[in-house]
Amino acid sequence: RSLWISGILLFGVLRSPWIIQTFYRLFHQCRKTFAPLNLTDYEAIGRCEQEVPEYFNFASDVLDKWSQIEKEPSNPALWWINGKGGERKWSFEELGFESRKVANVLSGPCGLQRGDRIIVILPRIPEWWLLNTACMRTGVVFIPGTTQLTAKDICYRLLASKAKCIVTIDALAPVVDSVASQCQFLKTKLIVSESRRAEWLNFSDLLKAAPAVHNCVKTRSQDPMTIYFTSGTTGFPKMVEHSYGSFGLGFFICGRYWMNLTPSDVVWSMSDTGWIKAAIGNVFGPWFQGTCAFVHAMPQFDPKVILNTLCRYPVTTLCSAPTVYRMLVQHDLTRYTFKTLKHCLSGGEPVNPEVMEQWKNQTGLNIYEGYGQTEIGLICGNMKGMKIKPGSLGKAAPPYDVQIIDEKGSVLPPGEEGDIAIKIDAKRPFTFFTRYVDDPVKTASTIRGNFYITGDRGSMDEDGYIWFMGRSDDVIISSGYRIGPFEVESALIEHPAVVESAVVSSPDPIRGEVVKAFVVLSPSFTTQDRKKLACELQDHVKKVTAPYKYPRKIEFVEQLPKTITGKIRRSELRNKEWGQI
Numbered sequence: 001r002s003l004w005i006s007g008i009l010l011f012g013v014l015r016s017p018w019i020i021q022t023f024y025r026l027f028h029q030c031r032k033t034f035a036p037l038n039l040t041d042y043e044a045i046g047r048c049e050q051e052v053p054e055y056f057n058f059a060s061d062v063l064d065k066w067s068q069i070e071k072e073p074s075n076p077a078l079w080w081i082n083g084k085g086g087e088r089k090w091s092f093e094e095l096g097f098e099s100r101k102v103a104n105v106l107s108g109p110c111g112l113q114r115g116d117r118i119i120v121i122l123p124r125i126p127e128w129w130l131l132n133t134a135c136m137r138t139g140v141v142f143i144p145g146t147t148q149l150t151a152k153d154i155c156y157r158l159l160a161s162k163a164k165c166i167v168t169i170d171a172l173a174p175v176v177d178s179v180a181s182q183c184q185f186l187k188t189k190l191i192v193s194e195s196r197r198a199e200w201l202n203f204s205d206l207l208k209a210a211p212a213v214h215n216c217v218k219t220r221s222q223d224p225m226t227i228y229f230t231s232g233t234t235g236f237p238k239m240v241e242h243s244y245g246s247f248g249l250g251f252f253i254c255g256r257y258w259m260n261l262t263p264s265d266v267v268w269s270m271s272d273t274g275w276i277k278a279a280i281g282n283v284f285g286p287w288f289q290g291t292c293a294f295v296h297a298m299p300q301f302d303p304k305v306i307l308n309t310l311c312r313y314p315v316t317t318l319c320s321a322p323t324v325y326r327m328l329v330q331h332d333l334t335r336y337t338f339k340t341l342k343h344c345l346s347g348g349e350p351v352n353p354e355v356m357e358q359w360k361n362q363t364g365l366n367i368y369e370g371y372g373q374t375e376i377g378l379i380c381g382n383m384k385g386m387k388i389k390p391g392s393l394g395k396a397a398p399p400y401d402v403q404i405i406d407e408k409g410s411v412l413p414p415g416e417e418g419d420i421a422i423k424i425d426a427k428r429p430f431t432f433f434t435r436y437v438d439d440p441v442k443t444a445s446t447i448r449g450n451f452y453i454t455g456d457r458g459s460m461d462e463d464g465y466i467w468f469m470g471r472s473d474d475v476i477i478s479s480g481y482r483i484g485p486f487e488v489e490s491a492l493i494e495h496p497a498v499v500e501s502a503v504v505s506s507p508d509p510i511r512g513e514v515v516k517a518f519v520v521l522s523p524s525f526t527t528q529d530r531k532k533l534a535c536e537l538q539d540h541v542k543k544v545t546a547p548y549k550y551p552r553k554i555e556f557v558e559q560l561p562k563t564i565t566g567k568i569r570r571s572e573l574r575n576k577e578w579g580q581i
């Protein structure tokens with residue numbers, strides 16, 4: 001008997017690591033299955049320290065989990081106002097309920113199946129958020145577009161994307177109808193409107209009748225989730241495809257560390273619904289962290305409305321384009337009290353150090369700049385807590401290893417100008433776009449050796465901060481010097497006469513090309529002698545930056561040409577200059 005007992009004990013001792021390991025594994029399996037949301041794992045995945053799960057769907061894996069966690073009183077998931085008394089607040093549970101109904105509308109009356117594409121051209125109305133989420137639930141590929149698109153733009157997008165369905169509002173329905181006959185792939189038109197329109201399905205009618213039960217599709221992390229058309233700053237907009245992994249999981253780090261969001265924050269991102277910044281600032285950034293996405297559907301840009309909204313609503317985080325900050329600092333900000341505002345973000349274009357300083361002096365808040373692309377998301381940023389070096393893009397954002405390289409793909413030492421690039425080791429980071437749709441040559445052209453080429457020029461300092469020089473095409477070469485437009489524009493805006501400017505190359509018989517500045521004057525300077533003012537601005541630039549950069553030509557203009565996103569179209573000005581020779 002004692003032999004038996006010793007045998008069992010010996011077996012137990014020998015197998016104990018196995019038993020402990022098995023228990024450990026079972027425990028973690030249970031924790032993962034039943035834990036409402038495992039943010040630590042998502043962070044490790046976002047940093048590329050943990051494998052991307054085979055299956056991921058932001059609607060079922062994140063939004064539905066938050067709806068299980070949220071307790072009263074909590075911030076809503078979406079807080080929408082229109083400035084005319086209209087207001088809607090949805091918790092994650094309400095968002096889930098409504099979006100499941102919309103999912104049934106898409107797969108029922110709209111006849112859409114998983115993998116089909118839908119173009120959604122809506123202003124900032126709650127239906128945009130419902131459709132966005134409903135697409136994740138059904139596997140329909142979501143293609144947003146801005147309401148500023150013209151008939152030609154819409155036709156280009158419908159044909160290029162082969163979308164089967166389009167959703168829009170009253171104002172754009174006739175525009176869609178004017179091109180619909182040329183778009184052979186388009187089968188269904190859905191209108192978000194109080195009134196009915198012939199040949200269009202009505203969103204509200206269908207929503208009322210839709211069943212509330214819907215099972216979210218199981219999507220692989222690499223499955224296509226969305227297609228974004230780029231801003232078209234340099235040419236025709238490109239179709240950038242993202243997956244459930246790159247878009248869903250890929251924005252975790254950005255929301256947590258650049259936007260600095262937690263469940264008690266309220267973030268107001270002003271981006272138009274057609275651009276990736278709306279996805280970052282209004283959907284994935286906040287909702288991954290359980291944060292409230294605040295939306296003000298302003299019919300038009302009005303600095304005073306923005307400033308009053310920041311005073312009246314408990315916005316903690318503001319995310320906006322540099323153009324908006326440039327316009328806001330034209331006002332006396334000390335007259336406004338932003339009680340809850342604590343974190344300000346900017347991206348899409350460089351913010352001039354002067355604007356940062358004015359904002360800081362008047363509000364006490366820094367602007368945390370982020371640099372990114374539709375293709376890649378956030379590439380560099382000033383993460384909360386980091387020392388800000390005004391004029392720089394901050395440091396590489398995890399999981400990226402950002403380097404400055406030469407044309408052969410070799411890494412350049414600190415201080416030297418080159419291409420801003422992202423190192424790709426054995427495999428492409430999962431946060432990258434999947435491809436430019438139907439354009440394998442263009443997709444392949446973004447890679448040079450072990451690097452992804454952003455198409456932007458810059459340098460890195462000893463501390464790892466990246467300094468933006470300009471888009472590769474925008475850099476000016478004059479008398480052998482390489483001049484980035486941003487440096488000259490930043491010098492110009494330091495002068496009180498300048499509201500904003502665009503600097504491009506202009507032909508010159510001796511130097512080949514010279515720096516030319518198109519300047520928008522502040523109202524109090526418009527009546528001044530233009531010749532004298534031009535000389536004053538030239539002297540000013542020579543004083544605040546290396547003299548060789550000063551604009552030899554200056555033209556005063558009422559406004560600058562911009563993309564619908566508000567980015568300055570330097571290429572348009574440059575083409576005009578060179579076409580004049």
Ligand SMILES: Nc1ncnc2c1ncn2[C@@H]1O[C@H](COP(=O)(O)OP(=O)(O)OP(=O)(O)O)[C@@H](O)[C@H]1O
Binds near residue numbers: 231236237369456
């Ligand atoms: N903080 C920033 N500072 C300077 N430039 C920025 C910043 N953030 C973004 N950008 C610029 O915007 C570009 C990415 O913008 P986006 O993805 O909207 O497409 P686009 O380049 O404007 O349009 P297209 O590719 O159609 O010409 C970057 O490559 C960079 O040139």
